[in-house]
Amino acid sequence: MREEITSSIRARAQDLQQELVNMRRKLHSHPELGFEETQTAKLICKKLDQLGVKYQSGVAGTGIVGVIEGCDSGPTVGLRADMDALPISEESRKPYISKISGVMHACGHDAHVACLLGAIEVLVELRKSIRGCIKFIFQPAEEIDLGAKAIIAAGGLKYPKPDAFFALHCNPDIPVGYVGLRSGIVMASIDNIRIEVTGLGGHGAMPQKCVDSIVAASALVMNLQTVTSRAIDPLKPVVMTVGTFRAGTASNIIAEKAELTGSIRCLDSEVQQLLPNIIQNICDKTALTFGADVELDYENRVPVLVNSKSMTDIVRRSTLAVLGEDKVLDIAASMGGDDFAFILKEVPGTYFHLGVGSSEKTRMALHNSQFDIDESCLSIGAAVLASSAMLALEELQQQG
Numbered sequence: 379m380r381e382e383i384t385s386s387i388r389a390r391a392q393d394l395q396q397e398l399v400n401m402r403r404k405l406h407s408h409p410e411l412g413f414e415e416t417q418t419a420k421l422i423c424k425k426l427d428q429l430g431v432k433y434q435s436g437v438a439g440t441g442i443v444g445v446i447e448g449c450d451s452g453p454t455v456g457l458r459a460d461m462d463a464l465p466i467s468e469e470s471r472k473p474y475i476s477k478i479s480g481v482m483h484a485c486g487h488d489a490h491v492a493c494l495l496g497a498i499e500v501l502v503e504l505r506k507s508i509r510g511c512i513k514f515i516f517q518p519a520e521e522i523d524l525g526a527k528a529i530i531a532a533g534g535l536k537y538p539k540p541d542a543f544f545a546l547h548c549n550p551d552i553p554v555g556y557v558g559l560r561s562g563i564v565m566a567s568i569d570n571i572r573i574e575v576t577g578l579g580g581h582g583a584m585p586q587k588c589v590d591s592i593v594a595a596s597a598l599v600m601n602l603q604t605v606t607s608r609a610i611d612p613l614k615p616v617v618m619t620v621g622t623f624r625a626g627t628a629s630n631i632i633a634e635k636a637e638l639t640g641s642i643r644c645l646d647s648e649v650q651q652l653l654p655n656i657i658q659n660i661c662d663k664t665a666l667t668f669g670a671d672v673e674l675d676y677e678n679r680v681p682v683l684v685n686s687k688s689m690t691d692i693v694r695r696s697t698l699a700v701l702g703e704d705k706v707l708d709i710a711a712s713m714g715g716d717d718f719a720f721i722l723k724e725v726p727g728t729y730f731h732l733g734v735g736s737s738e739k740t741r742m743a744l745h746n747s748q749f750d751i752d753e754s755c756l757s758i759g760a761a762v763l764a765s766s767a768m769l770a771l772e773e774l775q776q777q778g
């Protein structure tokens with residue numbers, strides 16, 4: 379990429395810093411849950427109108443899909459930001475604390491939106507140097523794993539079909555000014571289970587006349603741990619978490635029903651395919667042992683997120699160009715998940731981490747009620763998105 383383009387991306391993103399802070403704070407104080415991002419979408423559309431960019435709102439409910447058309451035909455590169463917040467009550471003394479009770483941007487999606495808007499503004503000004511198309515998606519409902527799927531179902535990846543796609547995510551463990559990158563498997567798959575155990579209720583003093591659903595469900599919780607320790611290759615990590623266990627009404631009544639829900643993560647799509655049968659088998663055998671009825675509801679929610687090698691290399695080179703040497707850190711794969719994985723199943727691309735940490739305060743973990751970012755990350759995120767898009771267009775063009 380020409381040095382002239384790199385330096386104008388760097389300079390324009392810098393100029394936008396205060397504007398991006400204002401936008402991020404507006405979004406931060408008005409967080410909205412998945413598929414309810416109406417005010418967020420309105421704010422985004424207002425900005426896109428100012429920039430004179432073509433877009434469609436109301437995609438998959440609250441999503442926005444648009445394009446920046448370059449001066450000449452060529453490939454299409456996509457950029458995505460998720461918009462939704464979490465059901466958490468924010469604890470903060472900052473002036474931009476959430477005004478919506480019980481809802482908070484604790485995963486930094488407010489920053490993702492600001493970064494993408496910044497990137498769009500920078501790219502609009504570079505239109506004369508763009509040969510091809512930049513597609514952008516403001517995606518709803520990432521936290522509930524449904525937004526990316528809904529955007530794809532609504533045709534968000536068609537007309538034009540992107541040849542590459544990028545997205546960033548805040549990472550408070552990475553100092554601001556740095557970008558975390560990894561090629562290959564980056565994030566885990568997410569599957570959910572709901573298990574209903576039905577026994578025979580009765581008097582707490584006469585267990586011989588009952589089938590105790592709590593005892594059967596307790597055994598099931600323990601047996602499920604053998605998925606990771608006994609049934610799967612130990613070199614292939616799996617997390618099996620039972621998150622809820624509901625049963626019983628009184629101390630002297632044997633509960634007829636117990637319900638468990640859980641989340642299962644892994645870093646290998648072949649392992650993900652094996653899991654439903656293994657878990658069904660454990661449910662069946664446990665049911666037999668206790669004479670209870672066990673119903674398993676197994677849901678594949680999100681696939682493993684895999685970054686393309688060539689696109690990761692593009693983000694690496696564009697980051698080094700706009701931020702300078704040593705600004706890329708290698709990151710480990712995580713058992714967390716992101717539904718950007720659905721987009722990466724359709725289009726090669728890269729999901730990278732944007733450093734947002736600087737002091738103890740901004741190092742609060744994602745999804746914590748005190749989570750915050752070092753806002754100087756915003757122009758950096760915008761610059762890395764814009765330069766990665768430009769470099770990808772250039773390289774795809776050369777490949778023909």
Ligand SMILES: [Zn+2]
Nearest residue numbers: 485521744745
């Ligand atoms: Zn999150």
Ligand SMILES: [Zn+2]
Nearest residue numbers: 485486487547
């Ligand atoms: Zn997130």
